[in-house]
Amino acid sequence: MRLMPRSLFGRLAALAALATIAALAFAALAIGAVLERFVMQGLDQRLDAQVALLATAVGPDGTVDRSRIVSPAPFDRAGSGWGWRIDAPAGTLASADLPQIEQPPLVDLRGHRHRRHEEGEPQPLDWRDAKGGARHARSLTVPTSAGPVRIAASAPREIVERPLRAAMTPLLGSLALLGLALGAATLVQLRLGLRPLATLRESLARVRTGQAEAVPADQPAELKPLADELNALLAENAAALANARGHVANLAHGLKTPLAALALRLDEQGRDPDGAMAAEVARIDRSIRHHLGRARADASGGTRRRTPLEPAIDGVAGALARIHADRAIAFTRSVPPGLALAIDPQDLDELLGNLLDNAWRWAASRIALTAEPDATGRARITIEDDGPGIPTEDRAEALRPGRRLDERGDGHGFGLSIVRELAELHGGTLALEAAPGSGLRAIVALPMAAPGPL
Known part of the structure; x- marks a missing residue:
């Protein structure tokens, strides 16, 4: 069984609770001991005073x-529990409330002998009477020519315990409230x-979602070295990512041109009669695209940029409108302001x-693009055109790399497969509908970035 909690909060709280309980328990015991000492000192003073009065009657x-024996209150009241006793060679004199006292040294109720007292100083005695009640007495032995005379004054120990209980009850309540x-x-x-x-964790989350590039350096002294190490690691990862992207781009350009x-x-007449070599070239191209995509995903280290959608659409659409300026295509878009995606801008x-x-x-005359967030934390991007479309039975084939359903035009059949690979690389999907x-209606679902500054 695990005794210490796994969380820092739980561990610190448990240690603080144990330390507080131990400190309050020690305070209760120490205060109780001090109170008992003062109350007992007051009782001993009263008993010593009675012993001193009785000693004046001994010749x-x-x-x-x-005639010289004095019994002030409460020694003069029968049944009060306060009493005195004089054991002299000629006989014993005692009040009615003092039972027989054994000769010292006596063992107290806790089983320890009383400390040795100076000669002529009263000694404390503790015992239980016939009814089991605890009693406390002070005893003095006076030497005479006829032999020693023992004088004792006694009181119920309840005299001490009652005020202690009365004082400890509010004290313990106060200590509990203090605890x-x-x-x-x-x-x-x-x-x-x-x-x-928690703030540092939130800062790391903003870095991971692309809302920030580094952890704030303004940290407490204990966390600043950790923040510096995290920022150094992020900088190294960014440099490694940029280096990997550079190698990926160089490799792509280096292989695409020869392919x-x-x-x-x-494609020249007679160079590939059965199309086998062209199929192998297409397979090599697909393999290159696949592994370049995997390398790009691995180099990112799981972090994604926060890319606003609206500027990206405007940039791409503006470029394509100039490229296809000979076709009168009306392009419309509807994008919520501030919508951003967790995807690399490229x-x-x-x-x-x-x-x-x-x-x-x-498209024959129009293209419409709409984007809206859904309940799953993704942005649903829909692109519709009024062209001939793709039959239902051919849509799955159109998503395969290198597959062209119409041989017209100068495309190579990789566009839709690239879109699907990029969408899946970033945790999204691509679907084709009528x-x-x-x-044709193309629907791309991509994860949205967390809200924050771009």
Whole structure:
């Protein structure tokens, strides 16, 4: 069984609770001992005073002058429990409320011998009477020519215990309230003290979602080294990502040109009669695209940029409108302001470029783009055109790399497959449907970025 909680808050709270309980228990015991000492000191003073009065009645020869015996209150009240006793060689004199006292040294109720007292100083005695009641006495032995005379004054120990109980009850209540106050203060202290950790976690979450590029350096002294190490790690990851993207781009450009030239040579008459070599080139191209996408995903280290959607659409659509300026295509868009996606800007441009380029190639007169968030935390981007569309039975085939359903045009059949790979790479999906009336509707669902500054 695990004794300590796993959380820092739980561990600190448990240790603080144990320390508070131990401190309050020690305070209760210490205060109780001090109170008992003062109350017992007052009782001993009263008993010593009675012993001193009785000692004046003892003569040098051991006789007791009864006329000089004084019993002030409460020794003079029968049944009060207060009493005195004089054991002299000639006999014993005692009040009615003092039972027989054994000769010292006596063992007290806790089983320890009383400390040794100076000669002529009264000694404490503790015992239980016949009824089991605890009693406390002070005894003095006076030497005489006839022999020692023992004088004792006694009182019920309840005289001490009653005020102690009366004092300890509110004291324990006050200590309990103090413990609750200390517990509440400890919880507040822990909440405030551990808040920078929660703030640091939120800062890391903003970095992961693309809302920030680094953890704020303004941290408490204990967390500043950690923040500096995290920022150094983020900087190294960013540099590694940029380096990997550079290698990916160089590799893509280095391989695409020879493959494109090889594909053009194979298209010449008689160079590839059965199309086997062209199929191998297409397979190599698909493999390159696949592994480049995987390398790009691995280099990102799980972090994604926060890319606003509206500027990306305007940039891609503006470029395509100039490229297809010879076609009178009306383009409309409807995008909520501030909508941002958790995707790399280059990937978003390539994804939108392929979809909108296909739409511009096949649209008869119009293209409509709409974007809206859904309940799953994704943005649903819909692109519709009024072209011939794709039959239901051919849509799955159109998503395969290198597959062209119509040999007209200068495309190579990779546009829709690239869009699907990019969408899936970033945790999204691509679906093809029939647009109302005629044409094609392409629906891309991509994860939205968390709200925050761009």
